[in-house]
Amino acid sequence: MKTFYAVEQKRHDPKGFLSSGAPKPNPEQPERVDRLIAGAKAAGSEILRPRDFGLSPIAAVHTPEYLSFLQNIYARWQRIPDASPEVIPNIHPLARDGSYPASAVGQAGYHMADTSCPISAETWESACWSAWSATEAAEAVMSGEPSAYALCRPPGHHAFADVAGGFCFINNSAVAAQRLRRTASRVAILDVDLHHGNGTQGIFYGRSDVLTISIHADPVRFYPFFWGHSDERGEAAGLGYNLNLPLARKTGDNGFLEALDAALNRIDAFAPDALVVALGLDAFEGDPFGGLCVSTDGFARIGEKIATRVMPKVIVQEGGYLCDELGDNLTAFLGGVG
Template sequence: MSMKTFYAEEQKKHDPKMFLSSGAPQPNPEKPERIERLLAGAKAAGCEIVRPRDHGLKPIAAIHTPEYLEFLQNIFLRWQRIEDASQEVIPNIHPLARTGRYPASAVGQAGYHMADTACPISADTWGSACWSAWSAVEAAEAVMAGARHTYALCRPPGHHAFADVAGGFCFLNNSAIAAQHMLQSSKRVAILDIDLHHGNGTQGIFYGRNDVLTVSLHADPVRFYPFFWGHADERGEGLGLGYNFNLPLPRRTADAGFLEALDAANRRIEAYAPDALVVALGLDAFEGDPFGGLSVSTQGFARIAEAIGRLGLPTVIIQEGGYLCDELGDNLTSFLTGFGH
């Protein structure tokens, strides 16, 4: 039986033009063209493409604060009323501590709710982010209804989004939304993030909880985005102490080193004994990805998928990163085919 892939055309409309990298304006790499490459990769793996339903705000609001969701829905129109404002919402000030007063100003709120300059908001961002989240919800519901595994082609991605902060191309945390939704039928869910970058938003959302285990393999943040999260000593807090597991990897780690770390991740997941698994799939760990942090090969993604598949858990695969290169679609085909074995 072919794996179902959930995706809505509206996810293409978000089309950010630029972001700042090391202080310099650059073309934004999170382009709509990623969808075409990923769709081709899913079809090559034999997947059936299914349009999700509009699930409304409830599954999104189960993760994100109402204050933040109101901000995302309205900030673009508010920004346009500012004289000489940029075409896209990009923050220029951030609070040193996010406590106390909440600014009324659009500029202040942008700084409060946007962690960096890599999550510009345009007229279509909110709609695309909602459909991306609904693709994750639909994929979760299919697994809840008995499918062994599903794939949500989520774009824009989600794992850098906290409960009330956007960042790193991410606005709504699709992996967290899917995991939370699955708790309706599962007592315990694990999230395994294999993106090049640490899933700092996902970690932050569940850091004080023990009903969702968060595990992340990623390039060591000591010199790599997101810098301030993703270190090995971050283990959770309160009820969540011991329920967060980070495996930072040296730059240019290739297949063998990645698979060795994945063995440790899988052992931790087995020790948690979850009812279901969410895989936050970043294909940017690829050796030819523009971000150039790790060195996983195309065939390596199949081996990674096979190792995760051996956990034998009902699994929702959520697309995170993976940027434009000739092999992007092939890398997805490799992973999805390997997972189906």
Template structure:
């Protein structure tokens, strides 16, 4: 299996975020890429650099207004007297229809859901290369590979079509899925991150060509709080094409695999042509966010179960934060997936 990653993805280096009102060091650090690269290599994956695919595959998901904002906001922010080093919003609209502010401060509030997605001078470049890694992985599957892995960093599944959030700027999983749509008529995005993929859900919520499925910690007391409930089933043409499987806090391997079995049944009923896996490793029992209790061997069983679905698969990295087992967890997942025949 090939892994796609570009060195530019590591230059985005956010300094802080607010958690429960307190300023804390941002956990989405460049060191994540070193740990994950080591984990991919240990699983026998070969590392390749993606090509620059331009804006077209990104613009297939994100609005031009939002992309213009991401590309220019840091430079504009620096012109504000006394502004912070990184772009961090201090206001959010109660309604987003209608007027659009000209102010950089107003636009930051409009396009940034929370304080966990600070934008620096390097964010746009890193986010683009992260998205291009996902596109390259999709291209590889379109060319006949059974599976590929995109080491996407920054991650993407909290990004909506025109909103950043939760360390995410461009929705890499959605971009990969839309790129696969050039040949695959019916796509599934299976999100196994600790946190609900609210941006991915929002992007496809009214569509019936992409089934979105997410297994995550129950948002009633966990980020992203306002999305990810079991009664969110889609809207309009997309009604019945979204499945959320929230888990109780500290749920472990057995509960996660039970939810994955339910996800597999729904995926089989959709009869898809290909699969995108939004791979979060933060469901791990020792992850700093501490929401679920999946073990390192448990990730191998998750990989095996996904491979058993028998679909051409693009694996897109989402969460999973700095802990001693981060690389081992990726090795376990990829090893389980490959061992079950997912990369044949």
């Protein structure tokens, strides 16, 4: 399996975020790349650099207003007297259907869902290359590869069409799915991250050509809190094309695999031409977030079950944070997919 990654993705280096109201070091660190590359290589994968695809694949799922914000907000923020070193919002609108603020502070609140997606001088470039890795992986399977892995960092599944959040700026899984739609009439996205893929759900919530499924820790007491509940089924043309499978905290291999069976059955009913797997390795029992308890062998079994569905597969890296087994978990999953 080919792996796509650009060194520019490592330049985004966020320094902090707020967790339960307390400032803490940001866990979405560049070192994640080193662990994941080692894991991909151990699975026998060749590491390849993606092409620069420009804004076209990104603009296919994000609004021009939002992309202009992402591209320019850091420089604008630095002109504010005594501004923080990174762009972090301090105000959010109660509703987003009114006027659009002109100020950098107001736009940061409008386009950033929380305080865990700080924007620095390097963020825009890193996020674009991350999206281009996902685009290149989609191109690879469209050209005949049975599967391809996009080592996307920063991750993307919490990014909506016009909102960043949860360490995410550009929705790489959505970019890959939309790219696949060039040759696939229907695409399924299966998100196995610890956290609900709320941005991905939001982007496709009203569409019937992309099925979105997420297996994740129950958001009733876990990020992202406001999305990911089982009654969220889609809307308008997309009603019935979204499935959430929330799990109780500390659910292990058996419970996760049972949910995966339900997800794969729904994918079978949709009969897609291609599959995007939003791969979060943070469901691991030793991940710093500690929400679920999937083992390293469990990731191999997850990969093996997904492999039983014979269709082109783009695997897009989402979460999975620094722990000794991070690379091993990727190796196990990629080995299972084959």
